[in-house]
Amino acid sequence: MGVRQDGQSMVLALRGELDYDSLEQLQEAGERELVTGRAGGPLVIDCAELAFCDSSGIGALLGLHQQMSAQSRALRLASVPASVARLLELTGLDQVLSVHPDVADALARDRQHPDAARTSDPAQPNQERRA
Incomplete structure (x- = not known):
């Protein structure tokens, strides 16, 4: 798992499997970002090298x-x-x-809509999905 800062965003690259045995790494990296808030903007999870994800990973x-x-x-x-x-769907x-x-x-x-780095209401439906 790799972590890098890109402007106001943090990018976390997942590799291999995201399942019960490996989700601790994601949770720890997420907690570090939440506690330190180094970038303060969104957290982007790069799934390009993610081979498998089960229900615990989705959770x-x-x-x-x-x-x-x-x-x-x-x-x-x-x-x-x-x-x-497909699992998300x-x-x-x-x-x-x-x-x-x-x-x-x-x-x-964020570059197109600077205020989009922050989300104001997590209960609102996702308006930024792309195919």
């Missing part, structure tokens, strides 16, 4: 989304593999989580 992403929302910050998923995208989380075709698109949203 960890949802939990991180809720924690970020509590701090008025956004969580964005980028480069989501088809199998994971089946669970309805594609309506909750912000999904982008790639990291550049997720980061560009």
Whole structure:
């Protein structure tokens, strides 16, 4: 798992599997970002190298989304593999989580709409999903 700062955003790159045995790394990285708030903007999860995600991984992403929302910050998923995208669709989380075709698109949203780095109401439906 790699972490880098890009302007006001943090990018967290997932690799391999996100399941019960590996979700602790995601949770720890998310907690570090929430506590330190180094960037203060959205957290982008790069899923390009994610090979597998089970329900516990989805639960960890949802939990991180809720924690970020509590701090008025956004969580964005980028480069989501088809199998994971299907899981998000089946669970309805594609309506909750912000999904982008790639990291550049997720980061560009802030450059196009500077106020979009923060999310004001996590209960509002996702208006920024892209196919």
